[in-house]
Amino acid sequence: MGVRAKADPATEAWKxxxxxxxxxxxxxxxxxxxxxxxxxxxxxxxxxxxxxxELPMSALAGSVGCDASNVTGIVDRLEARxxxxxxxxxxxxxxxxxxxxxxxxxLREQVMDRLYEPPAAIARLSAADQRALCDILARALA
Amino acid sequence: MGVRAKADPATEAWKxxxxxxxxxxxxxxxxxxxxxxxxxxxxxxxxxxxxxxELPMSALAGSVGCDASNVTGIVDRLEARxxxxxxxxxxxxxxxxxxxxxxxxxLREQVMDRLYEPPAAIARLSAADQRALCDILARALA
DNA sequence: TATTGTTATACTCTATAACTATA
DNA sequence: TATAGTTATAGAGTATAACAATA
Numbered sequence: 089m090g091v092r093a094k095a096d097p098a099t100e101a102w103k104x105x106x107x108x109x110x111x112x113x114x115x116x117x118x119x120x121x122x123x124x125x126x127x128x129x130x131x132x133x134x135x136x137x138x139x140x141x142e143l144p145m146s147a148l149a150g151s152v153g154c155d156a157s158n159v160t161g162i163v164d165r166l167e168a169r170x171x172x173x174x175x176x177x178x179x180x181x182x183x184x185x186x187x188x189x190x191x192x193x194x195l196r197e198q199v200m201d202r203l204y205e206p207p208a209a210i211a212r213l214s215a216a217d218q219r220a221l222c223d224i225l226a227r228a229l230a
Numbered sequence: 231m232g233v234r235a236k237a238d239p240a241t242e243a244w245k246x247x248x249x250x251x252x253x254x255x256x257x258x259x260x261x262x263x264x265x266x267x268x269x270x271x272x273x274x275x276x277x278x279x280x281x282x283x284e285l286p287m288s289a290l291a292g293s294v295g296c297d298a299s300n301v302t303g304i305v306d307r308l309e310a311r312x313x314x315x316x317x318x319x320x321x322x323x324x325x326x327x328x329x330x331x332x333x334x335x336x337l338r339e340q341v342m343d344r345l346y347e348p349p350a351a352i353a354r355l356s357a358a359d360q361r362a363l364c365d366i367l368a369r370a371l372a
Numbered sequence: 373t374a375t376t377g378t379t380a381t382a383c384t385c386t387a388t389a390a391c392t393a394t395a
Numbered sequence: 396t397a398t399a400g401t402t403a404t405a406g407a408g409t410a411t412a413a414c415a416a417t418a
Contacts, residue, residue, distance in 0.1 A: 097360035097364050098355070100364045101352055101363040104370070105251070106258075145376075153255045154409075155410050157377085157378075180418070182416065183376060204244060205244075206243070209371055210240050210244045210370060213369060217369060220366060222242045225246035225247065225250065269385075271385080296385095297388080299401075300385075323393080326400070375417080376415100376417080380411100380412090382410090382411085383408100383410085384409075385406105386405100387405095387407100389402100389403090391402075392401075394397105394399080394400105395398070395399095
């Protein structure tokens with residue numbers, strides 16, 4: 089190929105999204121996890137588990153993208169800290185539903201605040217650019 | 231606080247950047263790494279190590295954000311596959327410079343192609359949105 | 373028979389500390 | 396003395412397979 093052609097706009101945009109994420113050292117999720125004494129997977133679980141919601145462990149495994157056997161340990165550790173609880177499902181006695189405790193819901197808010205704190209790259213944009221970015225990404229995720 | 235106020239544009243934008251990344255399952259870097267039989271850290275090293283460049287192992291440790299003792303193993307595995315090589319530094323006999331081999335440079339191109347392949351969320355945007363996204367992110371990373 | 377969650381196990385990745393060879 | 400890289404080691408996270416309870 090020799091001299092590389094300039095990539096198309098989609099690829100260029102994705103490259104820069106990538107750069108925004110990876111330019112943070114340490115990466116956001118491990119950093120926030122360490123800050124709260126949790127594992128990165130614990131943070132993922134928190135993100136998925138909204139206050140008031142109940143999720144089967146199998147659903148949790150699917151959402152965080154790891155094996156079900158792994159979820160047992162992740163849930164064990166969060167439950168030992170009183171942040172989440174296992175509840176019996178009324179529909180199927182095999183499944184256990186996971187939900188935040190009140191303390192878990194309080195901690196979740198703090199964790200999410202840190203997770204969603206915009207990095208320098210985003211923060212330094214003009215308000216107009218930030219709003220335009222919102223609009224475009226809203227369409228991307230629609 | 232009760233009902234949450236709408237977050238400011240910077241936070242909203244960052245949340246959505248986050249969503250674009252984490253909506254891919256499995257996550258991009260582990261997925262591409264597995265595809266090429268590498269560890270995620272191997273992919274990070276490839277990303278940092280441009281063809282023709284030579285980097286001390288300590289610099290590599292800093293860039294990928296892990297301990298120097300860890301780099302030894304990461305480099306060992308890539309070197310065993312003939313993708314990178316250790317070279318003696320002419321300036322300091324303690325340091326070893328890491329560089330891609332020709333085969334490594336070829337594989338790097340394939341790995342980068344997969345890494346920078348835009349996800350569905352970005353790909354489905356209009357060309358105008360993609361170009362606007364490029365412009366804004368270029369300013370974010372300036 | 374199939375599925376949910378658990379346990380046992382082995383493998384990978386990681387950081388810490390001790391070591392070597394240089395500086 | 397300090398630094399670059401290595402080695403030894405132990406801890407955390409992970410997936411696989413076998414298991415118990417339930418469907």
